[in-house]
Amino acid sequence: MPSYWERKAQILRKPLADRKKGLGRPNGEIRLASLIEESIVDGPGLRFVLFTQGCPHRCPGCHNPQTHLPIGGTLISVEEILAIYDKHPACRGITLSGGEPFMHAGSLAKVAAAVHRRGGDVVTYTGYRLGQLTNLAKTDDGTLALLSETDLLIDGPFVLEMRCLEQPFVGSSNQRLIALSLAGNRLLDDIPILPEGPTIGRISYE
Numbered sequence: 001m002p003s004y005w006e007r008k009a010q011i012l013r014k015p016l017a018d019r020k021k022g023l024g025r026p027n028g029e030i031r032l033a034s035l036i037e038e039s040i041v042d043g044p045g046l047r048f049v050l051f052t053q054g055c056p057h058r059c060p061g062c063h064n065p066q067t068h069l070p071i072g073g074t075l076i077s078v079e080e081i082l083a084i085y086d087k088h089p090a091c092r093g094i095t096l097s098g099g100e101p102f103m104h105a106g107s108l109a110k111v112a113a114a115v116h117r118r119g120g121d122v123v124t125y126t127g128y129r130l131g132q133l134t135n136l137a138k139t140d141d142g143t144l145a146l147l148s149e150t151d152l153l154i155d156g157p158f159v160l161e162m163r164c165l166e167q168p169f170v171g172s173s174n175q176r177l178i179a180l181s182l183a184g185n186r187l188l189d190d191i192p193i194l195p196e197g198p199t200i201g202r203i204s205y206e
């Protein structure tokens, strides 16, 4: 039987598209590294947080290296996630973190849409830049759907040399807080931005 490191090397040698095939199931299950039912450190207000399994960025100094492999974690359905979410009506909304949430974009978009129907808002972290995602969205329906269901995008890889401990909700000052909707603008209004902190953007489609 191949060792853990041999299996990891085999997976990392595969193109990303092939790796993505192994991440979910036809019924849209999501591979989660962990889930926090109520958090105050992953976006404004009390939030329900999903940490997805699998990340292609491999940022040096990453705080969640256990999320990098596209295997491991736990498979969970959209319905199971929503059943847990519904037990926490005090949550303002959901935060999608990782790992790289856009490796599970189609299924997470369904979760996010359901949270919106319940009156919640959606914060999505990504190691990609918004421009990369909008390019990808031209050909990938899941990416388009998750971008469309995201109110506040926190984008960019973690850069160790630019680590930022004082600014809430970002790991390094190259990361940007970008409102993609009116709800995203309201989320931004609730975040204190340090003068030397990250770039903020307000791109409203509403």
Ligand code: SF4
Residues within 6 Å of the ligand: 055, 056, 057, 058, 059, 062, 063, 064, 065, 067, 098, 099, 100, 126, 127, 157, 158
């Ligand atoms: S994008 Fe996030 S989870 Fe992925 S390697 Fe970078 S810091 Fe870690």
